[in-house]
Amino acid sequence: MAGATPRHGLARALSKRGVCSRTQATEWIRAGRVSVDGRIVRDPEFPTVAGRHRIAVDGRDIDAPTQRLHLMLNKPRGLVTTARDERDRDTVYRCFDGAGLPWVAPVGRLDKASEGLLLFSNDPAWAARITDPGTGPDKRYHVQVDRLPDAAMLATLQAGLEIEGERFHAKSASVLRSGERTAWLDIVLDEGRNRQIRRMLAALDIDVLRLVRVAIGPLELGALAKGAWRALTDDEVAALGG
Incomplete structure (x- = not known):
């Protein structure tokens, strides 16, 4: 009805x-x-x-008034973004051991090999605004690759690639710094599909050595230590998703 x-x-x-x-x-x-x-x-x-x-x-x-929590974690490499892993791998919840927190869910994901800024909350409406592909904030990544990039490769990332019937693109892609054989890229996404950066670079025959998410919208990872977490301020919560 x-x-x-x-x-x-x-x-x-x-x-x-x-x-x-x-x-x-x-x-x-x-x-x-x-x-x-x-x-x-x-x-x-x-x-x-x-x-x-x-x-x-x-x-x-469960419907009694409860404190809404909005947290940021500097996710270490090697942890999976799930509450319980069927293969018994360590999960991101290891970082909250002993904190006595109520349940908080990941807001978005980072794969096992990736690291950096990951949000958690027990506020589903706020989380939905963050992860909305149309209106959610941009995500910035620093990515170490196994070669020195050229202008054509950066242009291709921004113009977009067809991968298995899907179109992928970066909002921006630039070189942060270069060594003799490797380089760090600054890549901004305005969408967040599964393993998007890794799939785009693999399509160009480029291997990712490290991938670190350093910002979500105006919120930056900053000096937060690896494996450490903190609560967001009211201003940060509002700036990300109201």
Whole structure:
């Protein structure tokens, strides 16, 4: 019926509210930690309707007012951006060990081999504005490559490449510094598709030696130590996504 409030499975309802990941929600539900209207529910697909059903985890109502967190992390190389990895690899959540934080989800991603600025939040609406491909902020990367670039290569990155039926381009690409055999590039993207920079450079037969995200919109990584994190200021939160 038009205008009907959508139903969501219990695990999805928890993840949509920014309480935890869907995988984590499924584990909590099966462990008997989640109740609906005061009754323990162990079915992750149990149908719920926002505003109609009271959902609680360990007795705490998930719709009770909670502090919204907006964090930045200097992601080290070698960590995967997920809450739990099926191959038992170290994840970015290792950096928050012992902090006593409520659940925060990654806002966007960096692949295992990449490093630098990664955002986290328990504010789904804010996260959606950051990751929106049409209106989200630009992302700046410093990329070390295995050769000395020329003007034609930089122009191709900006003009765009057709890769497996998709069109990829950089908003800007320039040389930061060059050595005898390698160089660092400054690349800005106004879109954020999976492994975009690596795929573009691979299409030009160029290997990436290091890839560091150094800024998202006006927010810069700055001097934040590798593996360290901090909360964003109110001004930073507003500047990124309101």
